Amino acid sequence: MxxxxxxxxxxxxxxxxxxxxxxxxxxxxxxxxxxxxxxxxxxxxxxxxxxxxxxxxxxxxxxxxxxxxxxxxxxxxxxxxxxxxxxxxxxxxxxxxxxxxxxxxxxxxxxxxxxxxxxxxxxxxxxxxxxxxxxxxxxxxxxxxxxxxxxxxxxxxxPFDTVAFFQSPPTSDAERDAWTKKPRVPRRSSALTDRPIVRYLGRDDTARTVEGWRQWVDTVAEWLREGRSPTVFIHTPDNAEALTLARRFHDDVRAALPGLEPLPEPMPTAATEPLTLF
The missing domain is CATH 3.20.20.410 (Protein of unknown function UPF0759)
Structure with a gap:
């Protein structure tokens, strides 16, 4: 990935x-x-x-x-x-x-x-x-x-949470493809261990993705207060903005728990090696 x-x-x-x-x-x-x-x-x-x-x-x-x-x-x-x-x-x-x-x-x-x-x-x-x-x-x-x-x-x-994704019909090729492949099941938000893992699928529209994860922000913050160590993966059908969305989710949880450590600073996008012809 x-x-x-x-x-x-x-x-x-x-x-x-x-x-x-x-x-x-x-x-x-x-x-x-x-x-x-x-x-x-x-x-x-x-x-x-x-x-x-x-x-x-x-x-x-x-x-x-x-x-x-x-x-x-x-x-x-x-x-x-x-x-x-x-x-x-x-x-x-x-x-x-x-x-x-x-x-x-x-x-x-x-x-x-x-x-x-x-x-x-x-x-x-x-x-x-x-x-x-x-x-x-x-x-x-x-x-x-x-x-x-x-x-x-x-x-x-x-849990693979696709509830927000299936709330309305697809509007892009990537969403239409995911519509036929992703599981359509109810949301589950109960942890069985001290290391819960969540997979969340939003939409290619950022605002709708963020709106759909509101419940998970509260759930993850509560898990952290309980001493658990959750891992959350943020997806969209095309995953074009998945990196920024993952960091935004982390920021939303930090807003509820200011003591949560920030994520690392991203590497600059400038190439680390010079281009060559031969």
Missing amino acids: WTHARWQGRFLPHPLAPGERLRAYATWCNAVEGNTTFYATPTRDTVESWARQTAPDFRFVVKLPKPITHERRLLGVDDEVRSFLDTIEPLGPRIHALWIQLPGSFGPTDVGALAGFLRRLPRSYGFAVEVRHRAFFDDPRSVRLLEKVLTEAEAEWV
């Missing part, structure tokens, strides 16, 4: 060597969704580069690969999990949580597979589970069942 084309030259220096792009992103935000690992496991050398570019307290929420979560549905994947964890090991304390995003077809009858899978994961990691089956939002029994399994494993339930 830190190489998003719409940010190059606007928020992040351009051109910039691949081994410096995450470092530049980390001056804007102190956490990142490791979404690329869902589609392909990086090389260990690549992961070592990520570690060199970030401070030990930078947060990676690393998504487990698609073959583990969607194709094998958490069954018979011990070897694949061990291989993946070995690859990301260089991140060390930067691994804030292993992100287990499950397909929309993964429902209450599959919770046993999730429970067994979580029991086999090393306790040195934090776990964050994202579900999309409607029963986990509409059926109280299914909600209680999932919460029980997650609580026993000390795992967090990751």
